[in-house]
Amino acid sequence: MSQRDSSIRRSDELERPEVCLLSLHYPPEPTGNAPYSGSLAAGLAAGGYQVTALVAHPHYPEWKIYDGYGGWRRDEDRDGVQVQRRLHYVPQPPRGVRRLVSELSFGTRTVGARWGTPDVVIALSPALFSTAMAVVRLRFGRRRPPLIVWVQDIYSLGLAETGQGGGFVQKVTRLVEKRTFTAADRVVVIHQRFADFATKELGIPQEKIDVVRNWTHLPPSDPVDAETAKVKLGWPTDAFLAVHSGNMGAKQGLENIVDAARLADERNAPVRFILVGEGSERRRLEEYAQGVSRLTFVDPLDDQDFRLALSAADVLIVNEKPGVSAMAVPSKLTSYFDAARPVVAATDPGGITASEVEAADAGTVVPAGEAFALLEAVLAMSADVEAATRYGQNGRLHREKFLDEGQAIANWQRIIDEVRNAPSRNALAE
Helix, strand or coil: CCHHHHHHHHHHHHHCCEEEEEECCCCCCCCCCHHHHHHHHHHHHHCCCEEEEEEECCCCCCCCCCCCCCCCEEEEEECCEEEEEECCCCCCCCCHHHHHHHHHHHHHHHHCCCCCCCCEEEEEECCHHHHHHHHHHHHHCCCCCCEEEEECECHHHHHHHHCCCCHHHHHHHHHHHHHHHHHCCEEEECCHHHHHHHHHCCCCCHHHEEECCCCCCCCCCCCCCHHHHHHHHCCCCCCEEEEEECCCCHHHCCHHHHHHHHHHHHHCCCEEEEEECCCCCHHHHHHHCCCCCCEEEECCCCHHHHHHHHHHCCEEEEECCCCCCCCECCCHHHHHHHCCCCEEEECCCCCHHHHHHHHHCCEEEECCCCHHHHHHHHHHHHHCHHHHHHHHHHHHHHHHHHCCHHHHHHHHHHHHHHHHCCHHHHHHHC
């Protein structure tokens, strides 16, 4: 390479904005926040940004470091992103103080790592407490690149709605959340209700908040009919399949599905429930489901079989614990809508999940924790093929119109460029 060519390449690299992404979760984790952190990083890299992702070793939703990973530090190139993995404490079970220590250990690793010279830092919450530690580093560091906090869950709402932690813990968490959001140059949330909460309850100025919806991260694929998908997976073809996929944690309240399957046994109903995935509550759920014949647990699937599982479903279920209504937007909904299958949502009728399903006209909503109502909704869907087909098609249209990955990445590029080029930021730098 000539000296001129070398200097041109260095010049091109200098012109590319540098982004540092801090995220506890990252691919190959298949569910939760990881698909979004990974696709954002890859999308920015494809758009000409230099992206470094400082992340943990994959461990979710099993809460166990995946085979082939581990070690104090591991660096890799993934989809054009420089991925730096750091070992942190993975709790078993991931509750209470153990969960907090896990976040703090990841925060310690990220604060002590070399971030390079990013033009913008993006910190994903959860994990809230490691994000708060990043705020402290930025505040007292020599360089102070702008910070964007990307909010996937509202911690303080989560503690209140799931009944975890006492009043003191909830107050401390709310204070940390408020100060972390306040310290950020921009706060990106995934739903308008999150934006409203941040403004009204945490006092974050509305002009500091952007709403960027989570998108369907699954690559385009040709549709597969349900019967073909069932045969390929070895699933029953003589019953109506109601499938729930994703994390099996506290906020999902999946005892409700076990109870619905038990009722189906008692009534000899022509339906089978399938729970696909892993999580902190799976072992307890399996014990609770002993003797229930119309319920099957399936381990996490790779991308190809996951698509088949969604296609094999006659109806897809989203289930939430009673009281959970505003803390999070289930990431599974984007994949559910993409699959063009009808949805039954067992959740708070006034919550975010219900509003999403109703806005898409993609299925029906029943109250959380009412197993009889869940079973009745599934059986009603099996009896009305026309309605089920219409709901599935509506969900797919909603995904195409509102949950497009390309549009979401473009919004992120706009926000990053606005933050790094803000006049007040430039004046401070001078």
